[in-house]
Amino acid sequence: MLWxxxxxxxxxxxxxxxxxxxxxxxxxxxxxxxxxxxRPTTAMAWLxxxxxxxxxxxxxxxxxxxxxxxxxxxxxxxxxxxEVWEATQExxxxxxxxxxxxxxxxxxxxxxxxxxxxxxxxxxxxxxxxYTESIKAMTEAVRGAREYVNVEFYxxxxxxxxxxxxxxxxxAAARGVTVRLLFDHIGTLRVAGYRKFLRWLKGSGIEWxxxxxxxxxxxxxxxxxxxxxxKILVVDGHVAFTGSQNLIEPGYLRPSSRRSGRGWVExxxxxxxxxxxxxxxxxxxxxxxxxxxxxxxxxxxxxxxxESGPMTCQVVPSGPGFxxxxxxxxxxxxxxxxxxxxxxxxxxxxxxxxxxxxITTAAQRGVDVELFxxxxxxxxxxxxxxxxxxxxxxxAGVRIHLYPKPMVLHAKFFTVDDKVAVLGSSNxxxxxxxxxxxxxxxxxxxxxxxxxxxxxxxxREVSRExxxxxxxxxxxxxxxxxNVCRLTATLQ
Numbered sequence: 001m002l003w004x005x006x007x008x009x010x011x012x013x014x015x016x017x018x019x020x021x022x023x024x025x026x027x028x029x030x031x032x033x034x035x036x037x038x039r040p041t042t043a044m045a046w047l048x049x050x051x052x053x054x055x056x057x058x059x060x061x062x063x064x065x066x067x068x069x070x071x072x073x074x075x076x077x078x079x080x081x082x083e084v085w086e087a088t089q090e091x092x093x094x095x096x097x098x099x100x101x102x103x104x105x106x107x108x109x110x111x112x113x114x115x116x117x118x119x120x121x122x123x124x125x126x127x128x129x130x131y132t133e134s135i136k137a138m139t140e141a142v143r144g145a146r147e148y149v150n151v152e153f154y155x156x157x158x159x160x161x162x163x164x165x166x167x168x169x170x171x172a173a174a175r176g177v178t179v180r181l182l183f184d185h186i187g188t189l190r191v192a193g194y195r196k197f198l199r200w201l202k203g204s205g206i207e208w209x210x211x212x213x214x215x216x217x218x219x220x221x222x223x224x225x226x227x228x229x230x231k232i233l234v235v236d237g238h239v240a241f242t243g244s245q246n247l248i249e250p251g252y253l254r255p256s257s258r259r260s261g262r263g264w265v266e267x268x269x270x271x272x273x274x275x276x277x278x279x280x281x282x283x284x285x286x287x288x289x290x291x292x293x294x295x296x297x298x299x300x301x302x303x304x305x306x307e308s309g310p311m312t313c314q315v316v317p318s319g320p321g322f323x324x325x326x327x328x329x330x331x332x333x334x335x336x337x338x339x340x341x342x343x344x345x346x347x348x349x350x351x352x353x354x355x356x357x358x359i360t361t362a363a364q365r366g367v368d369v370e371l372f373x374x375x376x377x378x379x380x381x382x383x384x385x386x387x388x389x390x391x392x393x394x395x396a397g398v399r400i401h402l403y404p405k406p407m408v409l410h411a412k413f414f415t416v417d418d419k420v421a422v423l424g425s426s427n428x429x430x431x432x433x434x435x436x437x438x439x440x441x442x443x444x445x446x447x448x449x450x451x452x453x454x455x456x457x458x459x460r461e462v463s464r465e466x467x468x469x470x471x472x473x474x475x476x477x478x479x480x481x482x483n484v485c486r487l488t489a490t491l492q
Contacts, residue, residue: 026058027051034061039352042430045487073289077321080285081116083296094121094312100444103337104419108314110333111442114326117281117315123273124309125448129411129455131250134241134268135165141235141270142168148178150234150283152211154227154425155246156183157191158200162247166200173205182286184228185210192253209290212437226320229436231268231425232283240276242441243268243423244347244412260406262378267345267411267455269423269441271313278315282439285317312444318426319437327426327440328433332358334416338367343456344414345372348379349386350429350486356389360396369398372459376405382429384485387478394468401463409459415449423452 030050035043049057108119128134142149142165149172158166173179181201188194188210201208211228233241245266251257252264271279284295318326335342335358342362349371351359363369371393377383390400403409413423424440426432 023054026054030058030061048487073321076288076294077285080281080288080294084116084281088118094119100419101337103333104444107330107333107337107420107442111314111316111326111330114322114324114329115315115317117278117317119312119314119442120274120278121312122309123271123275123311123313125311125313125443125445126270127451127455128241128243128268128270129266129458131245131264131266132161134243134245134266134270135161135247137268137270138233138241139165139168141233141239141241142172145172145177145179145235147236148180149236150180150232150280150287151247152182152228152230152232152283152286153247154184154187154229154231155191155248155252156181156188156197157193157248157253158197159193159249159253161249165247166204169206170204179206180283180287181206181208182211182228182283182290183208185213185215186224187227187229191248209287211286211290213290223435225435227431227436228286228319229425229432230282230286230317230439232279232439234276234280234283237276237280238272240271240279241268242271242279242425242439244410244425257406262406262408264408264410265403267413267423271441273309273311273313275311275313275315275441278313279439282315282317285321286437289321310445311448314442316424316440316442317438318433318440320435321437325433327438328352328355330440330442331355331414331422331428334414334420334422335359335362338362338416340417341368342414342416343370343372343453344428345409345411345456345459346414346428347374347408347410347412348377348382348427348429348431349373349389350382350431351389352430352433355428356392359398360392363393363397370401370456370460371398372401372403372409372411372456372463374405374407374409375402375464376408378408381485381488384482385488386429388482388486390466390471391468394466394471400466401460402466403459403463411455411459413452413455415452415456418449420444421448421452 027050030047034046034050046057046061050061051057112118128137149169151169156162169179169181188197191197212226214224231242231245243266245264245268250263254262257263288294316326316330332354335355342359344359359369359371373386374383377386393400412425412427413421415421421443422440423443424438426436426438426440432438
């Protein structure tokens, strides 16, 4: 007896029975395996993909369904955390933290529990909103290096904007300074001139490694969309930089950017004080993961580092190397604590349910909430997934400011009332919560929030506000695309 469906008639019955049984086994197994340790929405998206298009959905799940790093990397992260705990357990609670509202203490304790790094007084923070300004500041710091320079960025390229910085790194290595450099393998591989950049690195005298490399020939393989998205530069343990910017020219060497005049708008911070060592710990952890060399001498604040400013700061590392989503838990905690104002800037805004509820609830209980995003994104799926959340935000009372195209507003920060500011590499999207290794900086101080709000004011001046009436009248075809892309954003 032949299988009744068209196209299957050439197969004998036993083959059809095997396929039917296998199909049922896969579906039943998926029901019990896929939901494990995943958000319900994420699990449902994967199950739909496997059930509706099994020949595509199952291979994709096998390739992308797990976002955990190797056991070795987990053990290394735990080892570093333990050393930091032991070295800092006698530190007293910062004075400014004790004087802050209770919810600030609670957030600091959360960060300490999840990421091991303490809150530290006596720091200075200089915000660098200019693209070339931050490159020049980093170059100047490198030229003054005497002992070491640690560099870690998601994307790197030696081009007309960053060339001077890379030459400064090479010159530092030539005069005996230890220069270590990390870049994300896949993030940088996609940039024009990657092979030429590698050739330059090999002759530069710089110690360098790829982060999360995908090199099957060398036995290095993992889920291919895991990324180390951090941006850190540390010089001699005395000055550090972190924020949103990659080491590449503002158009990312894309011909399309040159044609359209598109550039990335960034925000970096220059830091001095004890917090520099905390950022160095994050670098040292990633260097340990890629080289098996633990830089113990750089894990703790040297005796020569003294308090240099009025700011209290805490570094929050996050990513698949941790058991919890450190950044998401912190962001939710702070947003629920707001009573007056939330100012949020994120280039990729694809929240999970918990973050969406936190933001909309804040607006509904009277907090003045504003969100800065790009009018036109640089990534089709992410941008349209992001747009699918606008109606819920607008209905809740969130004010959405669209930064004008063709520019990409890539700065990542938010402020809570007049008390706390957070800046770093993390977007407010599910990728940054689950798949990317990120670093965030929580800051307290009388002047940091006003400084960030001044930058937000400059964004608002050139942006246009999106209204609910405008949004609900957009074409149905756009709504459809937005909703389909929203589904793909949950496949993590």
